[in-house]
């Protein structure tokens with residue numbers, strides 16, 4: 001990183017701290033004041049000790065009593081400072097963490113699919129689970145740093161006032177200390193960052209393993225995964241310990257240098273006392289001060305490490321999430337999409353996920369309100385990508401997509417998506433009750449509306465059957481709805497779409513086979529759902545394509561053919577005709593309602 005990058009990073013870090021921490025100015029002010037008060041009382045107690053020795057020397061019992069009491073008094077006052085410092089710094093750190101986690105979560109919701117395709121979930125989790133706490137603890141450690149300048153400057157000033165000669169001798173060691181601190185800090189730099197990266201790898205493996213546990217167990221790959229996890233876990237621990245060892249080296253080295261300074265000062269000071277150039281009490285005071293200076297320098301030494309940690313954690317938080325610009329968002333002058341008919345038009349649309357590798361080329365078609373358009377084609381031909389452009393998960397690179405004549409980029413994203421429901425291939429249900437999952441499509445839905453949607457989606461019977469789900473609509477579905485069968489999950493998802501009552505529907509037919517009865521129920525539910533809505537369906541079933549108003553046949557990102565089933569079959573050597581032969585035909589020979597490919 002060159003200097004300008006470093007300066008830029010520092011600016012970004014300050015911006016982050018300014019936005020999420022410096023809002024609590026009074027809190028930080030009290031915390032800093034407490035920390036400074038704490039170091040002030042440290043300097044004061046050294047002075048009282050020195051006076052106490054003076055009183056001892058001259059045998060002044062009254063002063064002895066007074067100073068003894070004064071020391072107790074100082075420690076009582078310190079109580080408040082210690083409390084203030086501990087609690088308010090911790091509060092500032094916690095508030096920072098709270099706001100950052102919330103901001104990260106909120107920002108993640110605004111980012112587009114393109115971001116989530118690129119970014120590994122583990123790295124994102126690590127940002128929340130590791131970087132935010134690191135930043136928090138770094139802020140809390142400011143409590144050691146805040147009083148350091150006062151300890152060092154105040155201590156040195158009083159030392160010089162007591163004895164310039166002795167100060168000069170003692171201060172010879174200070175540049176040495178500074179040099180060593182500097183060197184050790186440089187060693188630490190970077191290691192913390194690498195440790196965090198490793199932790200993010202561990203998180204990623206954990207994430208992948210948990211979400212892919214079926215595949216892992218079906219391949220009996222548990223041992224392989226355990227070994228992979230252990231390796232990364234071990235590496236993370238090793239790197240962490242490396243960083244701790246370096247830090248552990250820093251602290252005692254500074255202490256040793258401090259001890260050398262104090263012994264040296266004692267030796268020089270002792271000689272001054274013997275030569276009657278300095279009182280014994282002043283020597284005691286001086287040593288006490290020197291100790292404070294060493295503590296302060298130690299704090300300053302840690303400051304660099306702390307700052308590096310703050311910078312590294314902030315950089316990851318900013319780069320991984322907060323500074324990522326959402327590439328899909330409502331334009332400043334976007335209008336709210338009013339009630340719509342559901343007329344969708346693709347005009348000369350080009351799209352690429354990766355620049356230079358076109359996925360859609362010159363796509364143009366129209367879906368009239370209430371029409372069902374089926375998209376078919378080989379895997380990778382671009383079917384899902386077309387579907388993703390309608391709710392504006394991505395923007396076309398060229399051309400336009402319009403709804404009722406409104407370019408999607410000119411309307412607010414929220415108002416557009418309000419009119420669209422998607423039933424994906426793999427149904428995702430959220431933790432919560434079945435009712436919550438159905439009402440997800442319309443938070444204002446009443447129980448009656450939920451039941452009505454479930455009935456229309458052929459889901460009411462199994463939901464209300466006490467032999468299947470004893471808790472009915474209040475059944476808590478597990479993570480991703482795992483305890484429901486595939487067909488049941490699909491019907492809940494259809495109910496979820498129905499309750500939204502959208503004008504536009506996007507269906508990705510499941511390719512996995514359901515048993516005949518389940519298939520019939522799902523198909524009926526889908527037919528009900530499609531009634532009167534403009535529907536784009538990524539079709540895998542013969543019944544869907546036969547009944548569609550139009551079929552788009554995709555090949556290598558282009559619409560190769562389009563028309564009705566009958567029209568397409570008439571094209572000699574047509575792609576659809578071949579597809580029909582290879583993929584759909586067997587359904588005719590073994591007819592069943594909507595059997596999947």
Ligand SMILES: Nc1ncnc2c1ncn2[C@@H]1O[C@H](COP(=O)(O)OP(=O)(O)OP(=O)(O)O)[C@@H](O)[C@H]1O
Pocket residue numbers: 117353354359377378379380381382383384385386
């Ligand atoms: N997130 C992505 N990043 C990069 N390339 C992608 C991404 N998603 C899809 N692609 C590529 O875009 C092309 C079209 O993918 P798309 O998913 O639209 O095809 P599809 O016809 O729906 O395939 P399938 O029937 O297998 O679902 C493929 O070559 C695919 O590899």
